[in-house]
Amino acid sequence: MPNIxxxxxRLLGGAxxxxxxxxxxxxxxxxxxxxxLAFVEIGADLAEFGNASVVxxxxxxxxxxxxxxxxxxxxxxxxxxxxxxxIFAPVNxxxxxxxxxxxxxxxxxxE
Amino acid sequence: MSDPLPTAQVKxxxxxxxxxxxxxxxxxxxILARLPLDAALEDHETPALIxxxxxxxxxxxxxxxxxxxxxxIMDLEAVVKEAGIKxxxxxxxxxxxxxxxxxxDHSLGGMMQDFAERDLSPGDxxxxxxxxxxxxxxxxxxxxxxxxxTIHGQAGQTF
Numbered sequence: 001m002p003n004i005x006x007x008x009x010r011l012l013g014g015a016x017x018x019x020x021x022x023x024x025x026x027x028x029x030x031x032x033x034x035x036x037l038a039f040v041e042i043g044a045d046l047a048e049f050g051n052a053s054v055v056x057x058x059x060x061x062x063x064x065x066x067x068x069x070x071x072x073x074x075x076x077x078x079x080x081x082x083x084x085x086x087i088f089a090p091v092n093x094x095x096x097x098x099x100x101x102x103x104x105x106x107x108x109x110x111e
Numbered sequence: 112m113s114d115p116l117p118t119a120q121v122k123x124x125x126x127x128x129x130x131x132x133x134x135x136x137x138x139x140x141x142i143l144a145r146l147p148l149d150a151a152l153e154d155h156e157t158p159a160l161i162x163x164x165x166x167x168x169x170x171x172x173x174x175x176x177x178x179x180x181x182x183x184i185m186d187l188e189a190v191v192k193e194a195g196i197k198x199x200x201x202x203x204x205x206x207x208x209x210x211x212x213x214x215x216d217h218s219l220g221g222m223m224q225d226f227a228e229r230d231l232s233p234g235d236x237x238x239x240x241x242x243x244x245x246x247x248x249x250x251x252x253x254x255x256x257x258x259x260x261t262i263h264g265q266a267g268q269t270f
Contacts, residue, residue, distance in 0.1 A: 046151055047238045050186065050232065050243065051163045051245065052143075052161050052243065054154075055151050055154075056239070056241040057194070058239075085194075106239055107239055108239060108240065
């Protein structure tokens, strides 16, 4: 009897190809950026401080573990077309999407 | 209806904001007093230093004709939003300039009996592109027994 897991790679790969955005990704030990399809969830939230608040960016990124086997860390770098002019490091990296994704927050870094 | 008459405490807030506004090294900062709490700052309004009264306690003097010593806790909050890095350091920089502007004269121009730092908060929920740190000050000023509008400052000056 067929099992849904047999279709997982086709399902996830198809969803990635149809839905994801192209970002530039540089693994920790890599010399240069390479294009990568990633699910970029642009978001914003109210950051409430003691006496004031600002609207702050809460964009998260998810990539398939099949595309990025090594768990992303602070030494990796990303450039996201929707957030131009900035270079990011992945932070708060967790396994998501039933263990098929790496999902993380972004921290802007000098380079 | 006419504008509200500024109370002694509002005058203290305004004096602090005025000193910060006039301080050259804070030229890039937006100095805000009596900021509404229900609306977020626009991006172009930061970096900002927000002046707010946290609390005031009163020490009545002896009757008759005595004065009341008002002891406000003032909060100066540095709020920075920039799509980049060094948010906590930028906040610290703003507060350090704020200290230099306010503590050069602990009477804030003859208005106060004393004005001094109290404590510094840790980074207040830093986000990727925004952060805030607040610094509290203890102040002391004198008002008349029944007059909450006039400050009796140094050397017989009134404000």
